[in-house]
Amino acid sequence: GAVVSQHPSWVICKSGTSVKIECRSLDFQATTMFWYRQFPKQSLMLMATSNEGSKATYEQGVEKDKFLINHASLTLSTLTVTSAHPEDSSFYICSARAGHRGAQYFGPGTRLLVL
Amino acid sequence: RKEVEQDPGPFNVPEGATVAFNCTYSNSASQSFFWYRQDCRKEPKLLMSVYSSGNEDGRFTAQLNRASQYISLLIRDSKLSDSATYLCVVPFSGGYNKLIFGAGTRLAVHP
Numbered sequence: 111g112a113v114v115s116q117h118p119s120w121v122i123c124k125s126g127t128s129v130k131i132e133c134r135s136l137d138f139q140a141t142t143m144f145w146y147r148q149f150p151k152q153s154l155m156l157m158a159t160s161n162e163g164s165k166a167t168y169e170q171g172v173e174k175d176k177f178l179i180n181h182a183s184l185t186l187s188t189l190t191v192t193s194a195h196p197e198d199s200s201f202y203i204c205s206a207r208a209g210h211r212g213a214q215y216f217g218p219g220t221r222l223l224v225l
Numbered sequence: 226r227k228e229v230e231q232d233p234g235p236f237n238v239p240e241g242a243t244v245a246f247n248c249t250y251s252n253s254a255s256q257s258f259f260w261y262r263q264d265c266r267k268e269p270k271l272l273m274s275v276y277s278s279g280n281e282d283g284r285f286t287a288q289l290n291r292a293s294q295y296i297s298l299l300i301r302d303s304k305l306s307d308s309a310t311y312l313c314v315v316p317f318s319g320g321y322n323k324l325i326f327g328a329g330t331r332l333a334v335h336p
Contacts, residue, residue, distance in 0.1 A: 142322060153312070153328040154269065203268050212257050212316055214324055216268040 112208040113137050116217030124225055129191045131220045133204030139184035140206035144214060145177070148201045160187040160204075194224045228252065228325045231313050235331035242303045246330045248313030249295045259314040260287055260298050263329065269312055273298070303334045 113136040121129050133143055143160040158179055159167040166179035178190040187206075191198055201221055205214040231248045238244050250258070257276050261269040273280050275296060279288040286299040300307055310329040317323035 144323070154326045156323060159322060201266075207322075212322075212324070213259055213271050213274050215271065219268045221266075 112206075112215040114204065114206050114215050114217040116204055116220055118220060119218060120221050120223075122223045122225065123194060125195050126193055127224075129194050129222060131189045131191075131202055131204070131222075133187045133189070133206070133217050135185045135206045135208075138206075138208050140187075140208070141184060143181060143187040143204055143206045145179065145187075145189050146203045146205065148203065154203065157189075160189075162187075191222065194222070196224045198222060199224045228317070229313055229315050229327040231311075231327040232330045233328070234310075235333055237333045237335065238303055240303055240305060240334055240336055242334075243299065243301045244303060244332060245300075246298045246311055246313075246332075247295055248297070248327055249293075250313075250315045251294070252315065252317070253291075253294060255315050257316060258287075258289060258296050259324070260285075260296075261312040261314055261326075262309040263312055264309045269326075272311070300332075303332075305334050305336065308332055308334045 115134045117132045141162045145157045146154045147157050148154050156169050157172045160179045160181040162181045168174045181187040201219050203219040205216045228251050232246050259274050260272045262272045263269040273287045275287045275289050284301045288297045310331045312329045313327035314324050317325050
């Protein structure tokens, strides 16, 4: 149980392109999902908390107009990186809480390379 | 004090060794704690959850010391496959939503 999928696993795009990443909870419902970013040799940094049926909560320093989050159902959250630039190149990982104790289960991540 | 601090590593140990990692946290209200492992270029995977004084799962033992605000992870009889980065994770402000990740401790088990 507690399987999270993420798609796509790899994206290479030109600067200025918008990129959409999907995160799905496969065998459970998730009212809350999380989006993280990880640069090489650095720890995971929470970008935003995605709430089903309401607006996402963004961490300080994360531009909500740059990173659009939509959580339209209990099993799907999407992150759109708008007008991506090379500095947005990173490993984007989503997670979802399962159970009442707070553990999060992660998707396999999406590697974004903006040329 | 950082919210979560870990031994920086790397720990280089031979197969069969016992290795322990420590992690300190600043929020005394935290109720649950987690250890994740992350392999290179992969997502973190939940290794253990710690809700009371400790937890044991096979070769892995996690202990919690609330008075001193630290969590430890002990790995006995290390295997080559244990080589990874181990992340200490603490809920933010005692709640079950946001998690704060430590920077991780790298373990390399060699033959």
